[in-house]
Amino acid sequence: MGDQVANSSQWLSSHWFQWETLQSFNWELSVVLYAFYVLPLVILIWFAIDIMKKQSLSIALTDRDIKWSPTSLLRLIPHLIMLLILSLLLLALARPQKTNEKVEQWTEGIDIMMLIDISESMQIEDFKPNRLEAAKDVARKFVLGRFQDRIGLVVFSGEAYSRSPLTTDYDLLNTYIDDIDFNLIEKSGTAIGSALAVGTNRMRESESKSKVMILISDGDNTAGNIDPIIAAELADAYDIKIYTIAIGKEGKVPFGKDFFGRTRYVENTLNETTLREIAKIGNGKFYRVSDNQALEDVFMLIDKYEKAEIKENRFKDTTDFYPIYLKWAIVLFLLWMLLKSTFISNILQD
CATH class of the missing domain: 3.40.50.410 (von Willebrand factor, type A domain)
Known part of the structure; x- marks a missing residue:
């Protein structure tokens, strides 16, 4: 039977990110999941390029005036969101599925x-x-x-x-x-x-x-x-x-x-x-x-x-779940674009 797409009204549930749920899937392109092993390396390279591109501004301040602020960590939020986007895209590309096979026998x-x-x-x-x-x-x-x-x-x-x-x-x-x-x-x-x-x-x-x-x-x-x-x-x-x-x-x-x-x-x-x-x-x-x-x-x-x-007919009912992870990736990408236009992306680094 033809592929079916998971119910779109349920994609907001956190159930799709539980480890038990991910283990229950059949991954049609499971080789894509190996990309998670090289994802940290990609992130490190990305960070290095981002730091090299940043312009530095020399300001003469006394030690008393130099203070670390927790708000400086907000600048990492766009990077974390992009990491999530890449992870979701990999999950979608691996094409998670569930297949129910029905067998009818007769003689x-x-x-x-x-x-x-x-x-x-x-x-x-x-x-x-x-x-x-x-x-x-x-x-x-x-x-x-x-x-x-x-x-x-x-x-x-x-x-x-x-x-x-x-x-x-x-x-x-x-x-x-x-x-x-x-x-x-x-x-x-x-x-x-x-x-x-x-x-x-x-x-x-x-x-x-x-x-x-x-x-x-x-x-x-x-x-x-x-x-x-x-x-x-x-x-x-x-x-x-x-x-x-x-x-x-x-x-x-x-x-x-x-x-x-x-x-x-x-x-x-x-x-x-x-x-x-x-x-x-x-x-x-x-x-x-x-x-x-x-x-x-x-x-x-x-x-x-x-x-x-004994004769038999086999029916395969396959449901695809990649649209769920793709939708999450799109939402987070829109959020990332929005943050690029806010003060968070311009917070000074000590």
């Missing part, structure tokens, strides 16, 4: 639906503190890393239901994530097909150029009346990309405590076939994770893959 955004398994097996503690809490933690971080993307949430076990529609209210969405627990759905099992169908239903009317579903589960499809492969094909028909994440270790894994408070271990197996096929149909990727860090790394990868281009 077309991506629609993302997260599908989180809350079946009983998500209580297994091979992740800390358990599989579900680990999934919730990375989901929260993923949400906070997005910019103007609409994100929704589906939870499922024996049934599936939409926990949150697509939204850009990330604080509200993270509240929904915080409130996820195993009591939200009473029916047991893992209805992967139903979860995909609910997510697709939420996204089918989306006009976003990029639509993504992220499915997190630790088991095979064991519930629901919708085949997961058919549900994946339906999602693909709506141009929805699907990432699937199989969560959990193979073999013996900790699962709660026994009667004596000792850690109980259960045998865990996971059939990856269905989740791999879903990701293939959905033109996404399949991931198998066995600890918290691996799960976090996968979400970071997805976050990197599914980034919309």
Whole structure:
């Protein structure tokens, strides 16, 4: 944006000569400020020339009649005023400014639906503190890393239901994530097909150029009346990309405590076939994770893959303050000219 000039009605304020104010400026021609280092030398030369030009008048007086008068110092006032004028001109030439830069960011955004398994097996503690809490933690971080993307949430076990529609209210969405627990759905099992169908239903009317579903589960499809492969094909028909994440270790894994408070271990197996096929149909990727860090790394990868281009406009609002110092210099110059016509400039020097 074009330069603006400081409000002329405020130039009389002493605020412009405070050290804090001078430090706050951006000096467009800061090299001019170095002239202040040679200004004393210029003043000395000026004084020397002025003294040489003065005419001396010999007057015979006794010591008793020679007295110093404080009024003789008045002759220095024009010189001090000229010093101020030169200083003000240097400040004006250095062009003090203040610039406010405004940045507008926008993006077309991506629609993302997260599908989180809350079946009983998500209580297994091979992740800390358990599989579900680990999934919730990375989901929260993923949400906070997005910019103007609409994100929704589906939870499922024996049934599936939409926990949150697509939204850009990330604080509200993270509240929904915080409130996820195993009591939200009473029916047991893992209805992967139903979860995909609910997510697709939420996204089918989306006009976003990029639509993504992220499915997190630790088991095979064991519930629901919708085949997961058919549900994946339906999602693909709506141009929805699907990432699937199989969560959990193979073999013996900790699962709660026994009667004596000792850690109980259960045998865990996971059939990856269905989740791999879903990701293939959905033109996404399949991931198998066995600890918290691996799960976090996968979400970071997805976050990197599914980034919309963020565009920005920058606006610079620059205000010039050199007219303030220039006006002061003009006023003082007029005062200096006035004093040249008064007795002050003709006071005798002892």
